[in-house]
Amino acid sequence: MSNEQFDVVVIGGGPGGYVAAIRAAQLGMKVALVEKSELGGICLNWGCIPTKALLRSADIVRLIRHAADFGVRADVQGIDLDSVIGRSRKVAGQLQRGVTHLMKKNGVSVHKGHARLKGQGVVEVTGKDGVTSLIASNIILATGARPRQLPGLQPDGDTVWTYFEALRPSRLPTRLLIVGAGAIGIEFASFYETLGVEVTVVEMAERILPVEDEEVSAYVADALTRQGIRLRTGCRVRSKARTDDLWHVEFDGPDATAIDVDVILVAAGVVGNVEELGLENTKVRVDRNHIVAGDFGVTDEPGVFAIGDVAGAPCLAHKASHEGVACVEKIAGLDAHALDVNSVPACTYSHPQVASVGQTESQAKSSGRAVRIGKFPFSANGKAIAMGSTDGFVKVVFDSESGELLGAHMVGDEVTEMIQGYVVARQLETTEAELMASIVPHPTQSEAMHEAVLAAYDRALHI
The missing domain is CATH 3.50.50.60 (FAD/NAD(P)-binding domain)
Known part of the structure; x- marks a missing residue:
């Protein structure tokens, strides 16, 4: 058995783990990353990315079916399922190779195999070439999650x-x-x-x-x-x-x-991958299939951190990546900022799409705040009308006393690309005054974001 010494060992190569490894390497640390399957984790290989590739194919089918609405003669001649799936897998493969390149570029030592905590900063990795012990004063658990199984509905791979x-x-x-x-x-x-x-x-x-x-x-x-x-x-x-x-x-x-x-x-839903990690050799606690972790991923075991899906909801790739960076910067002694779960945006790539950040209207009201609500429909937005994308609306929730943007919610075409504007606004602690004073380009769907803010204060211009 060989022994190797590192500053940080990251267990799990998904969007939380590999981003944490990169950031640690950028800060001059000697880093090892352990992954028993594919780099990129569930998100890149079996979740976020390949599903979006499939949904893009569905978007094209839908658009062709409505081509006549745009004065174009076109018909869907058929759907080649193998090609649709093949493209999705190709996209995932391309990005997986990109993560592999990033590990090499940043000097991260990648170990393929199953990791198990042995206590005292030791991680035992069992791979095809035997057993390796990785020793580090900081260990980051980023093992992700898997689909929740329901009684009597265990997957059989067929039906x-x-x-x-x-x-x-x-x-x-x-x-x-x-x-x-x-x-x-x-x-x-x-x-x-x-x-x-x-x-x-x-x-x-x-x-x-x-x-x-x-x-x-x-x-x-x-x-x-x-x-x-x-x-x-x-x-x-x-x-x-x-x-x-x-x-x-x-x-x-x-x-x-x-x-x-x-x-x-x-x-x-999903459950955290907490089994067979050797947690019994540590003080790490597990609650309802997730590791109990505080700010910066701190667990009850000194030097052991948990980030991403294994540390609980919201189970989102961008939340895991953000946690990974914050965790590593805290380890490095930087002035890091802990994750604010209320500022994590959420996106659903259905038709229509959904995007949101912050509190819903009912959550804001139940907290005892007096609120102002603004809504603006895409049916009154020039760019949306030109694009034939008039379904949906933008909704914002403000604290009526302070003008704080408590939450923003959108439904419609490509709103997942728009929500970041409100995310930045919340991060900067922007009030309605700055949002109303901002100049939004015309014609864009993002004008609906501006109009929704105006509507919250009875100043909407186009409805």
Whole structure:
């Protein structure tokens, strides 16, 4: 067994882990990164990136179907599923190679294998070439998460899927049941419905996208229903039985009508990868399948940190990356700033898209604040009308006394590319005065962001 000494050992090569490794290397530390599968983690290989590639194919199908609206004669001649999936995998592969290059460029020592904490700053890595001990005074756990399994709905790779199987199906099902109406479930609902699959989504909560603003959830629900997606909220799977080539599924809830489907996709959240890490050799605590960590990823074990999905919600790649940088800068003794969970933006790449940051209207009101609400529809935005993208709106929530921007919520085409404006505004502690005084270019969809702020103070110009 060989021993190697490092300043920082990062366990997990996803967007939290590899970014932490890069930042540590930039700060002059000797860094090792351990990854048992593919660099880039779930996000790059099986989540964020490949799903967006699939959804882009769906966007093109949708646009061609509406080509006549733009004076263009075009028809969808057919969908080559293998090519759609192939492009998605190619995109993921390209970015994975990019991460590999970044590790080499920054001098990060990459170790392929399974890592286990042995205590006293020792990480034992078991790989195909044997066992290596990595020794460091700082260990960052960034092992991510995996799909939550529901009793009786364990994935079989054929007719019960997680997002792994949904990303590379061998065939298009005729009828698909999606269990869970969070971002993952709704994105796959949009993709498969566009490709001609009959989709039903079941959600235990009273509304889809339950963490989003209620008006946004309602708008998306109406849009998806008009597209042909069947939504069952306040409902759960009571029983299922395989008959011939179908699943016969029965429900508890307001709509208890049974259905028959080819495939069931379980998209009911994730659980942290905390098993087989040797945590029993440390003081690290685990609560509900996630490592308990405070600011900067600090755990109960000195010198051991946890970031990203394994440290709990929100389980988002950009949150993990931000935590990784903050954690490493704290280790380096810099004047780092801890993550503000209320300033983490969230995006859902369905059709229509959803983007948000900060508090919803109901959250702001329940905190006892007096609020001002501003809304502006894309149907009154010149660029949106020209692009044929008039569905949706922008909504902002302000503290009526201080003018603090408490939250911002959008639904519509490409709003995921717009939300960053409000993220920066919140980071700079901007009030309504600065936002109203800002000049927004015309014609752009972002004008709706400015108009929503004006509307909160009864100054909207175009409605």
